[in-house]
Amino acid sequence: MRFKPLMQILVSIGLVALPSLALANQNAVSDRPLAVVGFGDSLMSGFELPVRDSFTAQLEKALKDKGVDVTIANAGVAGETTTDGLSRLDWSVPDGTDMVILEFGANDALRGISPEISEKNLSEIIERLKQRNVKVIIAGMLAPPNMGRDYEDKFNSIFPRLAAKYDVPLYPFFMDGVATEKSLQLEDGMHPNAKGVARMVEGFMPVMERTIAASSEAAGGTQ
Numbered sequence: 001m002r003f004k005p006l007m008q009i010l011v012s013i014g015l016v017a018l019p020s021l022a023l024a025n026q027n028a029v030s031d032r033p034l035a036v037v038g039f040g041d042s043l044m045s046g047f048e049l050p051v052r053d054s055f056t057a058q059l060e061k062a063l064k065d066k067g068v069d070v071t072i073a074n075a076g077v078a079g080e081t082t083t084d085g086l087s088r089l090d091w092s093v094p095d096g097t098d099m100v101i102l103e104f105g106a107n108d109a110l111r112g113i114s115p116e117i118s119e120k121n122l123s124e125i126i127e128r129l130k131q132r133n134v135k136v137i138i139a140g141m142l143a144p145p146n147m148g149r150d151y152e153d154k155f156n157s158i159f160p161r162l163a164a165k166y167d168v169p170l171y172p173f174f175m176d177g178v179a180t181e182k183s184l185q186l187e188d189g190m191h192p193n194a195k196g197v198a199r200m201v202e203g204f205m206p207v208m209e210r211t212i213a214a215s216s217e218a219a220g221g222t223q
Contacts, residue, residue, distance in 0.1 A: 033069040033071045034068065034070040034098050034099065034212065035070075035073075035096055035098045036060075036071065036073070036099045036100070036101065037073045037075050037093050037094075037097050037100050037101070038055060038056040038072055038074055038076055038103065039075045039076070039085065039089075039092055039093060039100050039102055039104075040075075040076045040080075040102070040103030040104050041078060041079065041081075041085075041103065041107055042076065042077075043055070043076070043103060043106060043174060043175065043191065043192070044056065044074065044139075045074060045077060045078055046076070047191045048191065049193070050194075053194040053197055054074055054197065055074075055076075055197050055200060055201065056072040056073065056074040056076070057074070058197055058198060058201045059072055059204065059208065060072040062201055062205060063205075063208070066209075068212065070212075079107060080104065080107060081104065081107045081111065081113060081118075082104045082108055082113075082122055082125075083113075083117070083121055085104045085121065085125060086124055086125055089125055089129075093134065095132075097132075097134050098135065098215070099135040099136070099137065099212075099215070100129055100134055101137050101139055102122070102125060102129075102137065102138050102139060103174055104125075104141075105118055105122070105140075105158070105159070106141050109141065109142075109143040109144060109151075109155055110144065112147065112151070115151070115154040115157075115158055116154075118155070119158045119161070119162065122162055123162060123165075123166075126138075126162060126168065127166075135168075135211065136169075137168065137169045137170075137207060137211055138159055138162060138163050138168055138170045139174040139204070140160070140170055140172045140173055140174060141159065141174060141175075142155075142156050142179075143155040143156055159172065169207050169211050170207075171203070171204055175200065176203050177200070177203055178196040178199050184196030
């Protein structure tokens with residue numbers, strides 16, 4: 001009976017370690033790094049930051065530090081809307097891409113673009129990526145409160161609805177933990193500084209890790 005608690009602890013440790021093992025071995029069924037594209041606007045591109053401090057660069061480093069063989073290309077362009085993203089999708093996400101972090105919507109909201117248009121554009125982007133067998137993680141956005149409650153409700157519901165419709169992972173708010181923290185923003189009060197990006201990466205990592213692990217398990221099951 002004395003051995004039972006020890007066995008429970010060992011089993012528990014084993015269960016906790018499984019996701020890390022899956023991450024470390026995510027490329028076991030492939031001879032190349034996992035190819036990810038961060039596809040979005042200035043929040044993705046690293047507005048006014050050195051390349052090393054951008055979201056894609058910091059996320060790639062965080063994953064590599066955990067043993068994941070991954071490359072994350074930065075396909076963020078400042079000022080773009082969902083319409084702009086849709087128009088450049090094909091050349092921004094090259095053949096061979098395994099996964100896309102889809103981050104658009106902030107500029108749509110700031111310009112008061114109809115949420116119906118934003119949702120239609122994002123829907124088409126997701127559909128076209130899924131047709132290419134590219135996995136998608138939606139990085140959600142929230143409308144500024146000064147846009148009014150009606151607009152806010154319509155806009156904010158876009159991202160969870162698309163995630164449910166297409167059965168893709170959702171990170172509800174890309175700027176979570178940063179949007180209300182001046183110390184984590186540039187002087188414009190809209191974009192993250194390097195520390196703000198680090199906070200964003202920290203928040204985003206769990207959904208990224210789960211998605212990679214699930215993808216690895218699915219790929220292993222097809223062998």
